[in-house]
Amino acid sequence: MFAVILAAVAAVLAAAAYLFLQRRYSTWKRKGVPGPPASFLSLSVPKVWLGQESMGDVTDRIYQEYRDCPVAGTYMFGNPLLHLHDPEIIKQVLIKEFQDFSGRGVSTIGKDADPLASHLFFLGGTAWKNLRVKLAPTFTSGKIKYMFETIRQSSYQLSDYLDERIAAGGGAHCEDARPLMMRLFVDTISSVAFGIESNVVKNPQSEFYTAAKKAVEPSVSNALRSLLAMFGREIQQVFQVRSTNRETTKFFTEVVRESIEYRENKKIDRPDMLNLLIQLKNRGFVDADKADKDSTATRQEPAGNSIKLTTNDIAAQVFVFFIAGFESSSGSTSFTLYELAKQPKLLERVHQEVDQVLADHDGKITYEAIMSMPYLEMCINETLRMYAPLPFISREAMVTRKVPLTELTVEKGTRLLIPVRALHYDPVYWPDPYKYDPERHTPDKKATRPTAAYLPFGDGPRICIAGRLGMVQVKTALVRLLSKYTVSVGDNEPDKVPINPRSFATTPDIPLNVTFRPRRPADGIQKRHQSVASG
Numbered sequence: 001m002f003a004v005i006l007a008a009v010a011a012v013l014a015a016a017a018y019l020f021l022q023r024r025y026s027t028w029k030r031k032g033v034p035g036p037p038a039s040f041l042s043l044s045v046p047k048v049w050l051g052q053e054s055m056g057d058v059t060d061r062i063y064q065e066y067r068d069c070p071v072a073g074t075y076m077f078g079n080p081l082l083h084l085h086d087p088e089i090i091k092q093v094l095i096k097e098f099q100d101f102s103g104r105g106v107s108t109i110g111k112d113a114d115p116l117a118s119h120l121f122f123l124g125g126t127a128w129k130n131l132r133v134k135l136a137p138t139f140t141s142g143k144i145k146y147m148f149e150t151i152r153q154s155s156y157q158l159s160d161y162l163d164e165r166i167a168a169g170g171g172a173h174c175e176d177a178r179p180l181m182m183r184l185f186v187d188t189i190s191s192v193a194f195g196i197e198s199n200v201v202k203n204p205q206s207e208f209y210t211a212a213k214k215a216v217e218p219s220v221s222n223a224l225r226s227l228l229a230m231f232g233r234e235i236q237q238v239f240q241v242r243s244t245n246r247e248t249t250k251f252f253t254e255v256v257r258e259s260i261e262y263r264e265n266k267k268i269d270r271p272d273m274l275n276l277l278i279q280l281k282n283r284g285f286v287d288a289d290k291a292d293k294d295s296t297a298t299r300q301e302p303a304g305n306s307i308k309l310t311t312n313d314i315a316a317q318v319f320v321f322f323i324a325g326f327e328s329s330s331g332s333t334s335f336t337l338y339e340l341a342k343q344p345k346l347l348e349r350v351h352q353e354v355d356q357v358l359a360d361h362d363g364k365i366t367y368e369a370i371m372s373m374p375y376l377e378m379c380i381n382e383t384l385r386m387y388a389p390l391p392f393i394s395r396e397a398m399v400t401r402k403v404p405l406t407e408l409t410v411e412k413g414t415r416l417l418i419p420v421r422a423l424h425y426d427p428v429y430w431p432d433p434y435k436y437d438p439e440r441h442t443p444d445k446k447a448t449r450p451t452a453a454y455l456p457f458g459d460g461p462r463i464c465i466a467g468r469l470g471m472v473q474v475k476t477a478l479v480r481l482l483s484k485y486t487v488s489v490g491d492n493e494p495d496k497v498p499i500n501p502r503s504f505a506t507t508p509d510i511p512l513n514v515t516f517r518p519r520r521p522a523d524g525i526q527k528r529h530q531s532v533a534s535g
Ligand code: HEM
Pocket: 120, 121, 122, 132, 320, 321, 322, 324, 325, 326, 328, 329, 332, 384, 389, 390, 393, 394, 455, 456, 457, 458, 459, 460, 461, 462, 463, 464, 465, 466, 467, 469, 470, 471, 474
């Protein structure tokens, strides 16, 4: 009898679960939103779960299949996702109607269990808004100018390293540009964030590099963590899945705690990010930069936002600056070098511009000099089109409301996906999209495209908080390298770089082998102190 009751209860529960999921998986059909047929028996997109296809690949595929539909619907872990395809709708969601779509759509298992997850990129609602206002003054152009010397020094360490390798290699050195640039930017960001000289370019064994690599390595477990945080809230909560692995959490929380204690005990006041974050811990706001003309810099602390950061909050922000800072900048620099190495005519034009501008600035790499190189900037912009670090960005509906410019109502909590990479390859906006062509980024050409056809930094109030810093880092590294070296690739490089499907960000699935040769004989033997002295 007991067994019969048990079987009956199990059957009722199974039927209820079936009906619940069936209803969930028919959300878009009921609302008349086009999209691939879905059923929970198909487990949504199992290739993504298994690391065989990235979420960026999915957004690309849906865009290609439903290009002419302003929106399309899919599911992930049973949650409905709305893909926005129409640039005007995207613009409204990101900018004009932002207040109703301000969430990132990421869930976490709480500050205590996952201390590194309460960072700006993940937060939503009021917590995000308050933190964004607090952190914005950290990235004004005044603060970046302050950090510039550190950024420049790291680029000299890189050229010192290459000089040594070139001398040892008899006049040329070939290396995978991606890990090389990852090492450079771990150096830069550990210096800019903590004032710690890790010199990872020379010493790849550094614990900073190991921790940073571990956090972003394209692995099934990292891909699953991100997927669950973005689209699988229920499973994440049940299994208490953290956004980062245990070692990474331990490393960043300890380094930050020790650095803060050291600085406070010794009363050290350094011009770096940690110093600004310590101000947020002790006072709740950062001093505005009086010399800075940015609107964010002169913004006063709003009433009711004097909440102070905790040490763990600081660790979470340092972690996201670290990861976002080195991942996106290293990708942008290595892909630019690789593409220029493949196209000697474009490389020649960059060489000419760099030589001319440096000559106009007494041979010195200054902030003003790197800001006066429009062609180099066009090249980086083209790299960011073809290899946008984030292939899609997300938003969450904060209220139940209509999607702008449509009659479609989405419930509070619905995730919206903006297919950045797919838009960057749409031939309607970008003819011959697989061709690396910096000329697409002249002001005239730009004026002919919808703004949402190009979103490497996102857009609206949630745009990348440190895009300017990222560009300065990338330009400084490229100017240092291309003022000294010429770059080339072998004959068998593929036309199209395959992208790693286990990585959330855009990571090449092949080595980006670039050969560096001195442009002038003296460049191969120049010593660091000489180069620093000459700027
Ligand atoms: C070439 C360099 C970079 C690119 C292409 C890039 C791209 C992006 C994109 C696409 C977003 C999402 C924006 C959106 O949702 O609308 C973002 C957000 C963010 N980025 Fe960057 N990024 C770069 C450099 C950096 C650097 C150097 C840092 C820190 C040191 C950084 C920190 C952040 C943070 C904290 C956010 C979250 C902002 C928020 O949600 O309010 N990024 N970035």
